[in-house]
Amino acid sequence: MLRPLEQAYYLYRGIKMVLFKENRKKYFVKDKFSSVSPKYDLLNSILSCYVDHYWRRIAARELTGFASGPILDLCAGTLPLSLELIRQHGCQVAAVDFCYDMLQFGASRTKGREGINIICGDGEELPLPGKTFHGITVAFGVRNLGNLEKGLKEMFRVLKYGGKLVILEFSRPDNPLFRPIYKFYLHNILPFTAGIISGDKEAYRYLAESIDAFPAPKTVAKLMEKVGFRQVRYWPLTMGIVTIYTGRRTGDLRAGGMSEDG
Numbered sequence: 202m203l204r205p206l207e208q209a210y211y212l213y214r215g216i217k218m219v220l221f222k223e224n225r226k227k228y229f230v231k232d233k234f235s236s237v238s239p240k241y242d243l244l245n246s247i248l249s250c251y252v253d254h255y256w257r258r259i260a261a262r263e264l265t266g267f268a269s270g271p272i273l274d275l276c277a278g279t280l281p282l283s284l285e286l287i288r289q290h291g292c293q294v295a296a297v298d299f300c301y302d303m304l305q306f307g308a309s310r311t312k313g314r315e316g317i318n319i320i321c322g323d324g325e326e327l328p329l330p331g332k333t334f335h336g337i338t339v340a341f342g343v344r345n346l347g348n349l350e351k352g353l354k355e356m357f358r359v360l361k362y363g364g365k366l367v368i369l370e371f372s373r374p375d376n377p378l379f380r381p382i383y384k385f386y387l388h389n390i391l392p393f394t395a396g397i398i399s400g401d402k403e404a405y406r407y408l409a410e411s412i413d414a415f416p417a418p419k420t421v422a423k424l425m426e427k428v429g430f431r432q433v434r435y436w437p438l439t440m441g442i443v444t445i446y447t448g449r450r451t452g453d454l455r456a457g458g459m460s461e462d463g
């Protein structure tokens with residue numbers, strides 16, 4: 202079972218609201234996701250030709266064997282990965298995101314589903330006790346964090362010994378033939394199309410710019426190791442449009458996640 206939240210919260214329409222400190226990037230990111238939230242899922246499916254569902258399925262599958270205890274789905278947005286985790290593993294999921302509007306759209310799809318605990322809070326200051334989760338997933342979220350290292354440290358803190366982190370994030374294709382085509386799509390076709398459908402072109406310009414600015418997979422993996430994750434692995438999917446990263450907190454989860462052995 203999930204332990205109670207560490208910080209004070211109030212309940213608003215079934216979502217636990219936790220206060221957090223904002224800065225300019227957080228304000229901008231939250232505002233952009235808020236503005237596209239009604240069309241977020243539709244646009245994801247259109248712009249990725251439905252492949253985003255496959256990517257999340259693969260990410261959720263990485264937690265096979267880790268779902269006997271609670272799983273944290275960080276930057277959960279409209280909860281597509283949280284629901285996939287429940288579908289695949291029937292586990293308890295804490296879905297955390299700092300954008301209330303995104304969570305609210307997700308919450309409307311969780312009716313009648315057991316095991317989901319929705320929390321509106323900051324991933325860089327998780328309002329959750331340490332060593333709580335058997336697994337953590339973050340899909341398309343780490344790129345948006347103002348301070349990636351701080352976010353990773355928080356993930357490490359709340360993961361039990363022996364637990365596993367799975368990150369799914371956009372990356373930049375290596376293939377010299379495909380790379381310019383993808384870049385053109387990302388910077389021109391995507392903001393234009395998404396701008397018309399969502400009414401917020403800037404949000405999708407931000408998407409392209411944040412993908413360009415995000416560190417290379419090797420650098421992300423090094424940062425994961427720096428904050429304490431071990432057995433860090435990463436591999437590309439769909440020609441490197443996205444990359445999956447996994448890492449473990451050493452120890453033995455079967456021993457109740459209580460001991461560290463390495």
Ligand SMILES: C[S@@+](CC[C@H](N)C(=O)[O-])C[C@H]1O[C@@H](n2cnc3c(N)ncnc32)[C@H](O)[C@@H]1O
Pocket residue numbers: 227230231234257275276277278279280281282297298299300303322323324325339340341342345346347
């Ligand atoms: C691209 S969406 C991903 C949503 C979902 N995981 C998915 O697979 O579609 C990124 C989400 O990260 C959230 N986010 C960004 N920075 C955050 C932070 N510091 N704390 C919590 N959530 C954050 C945004 O509000 C947004 O909902």
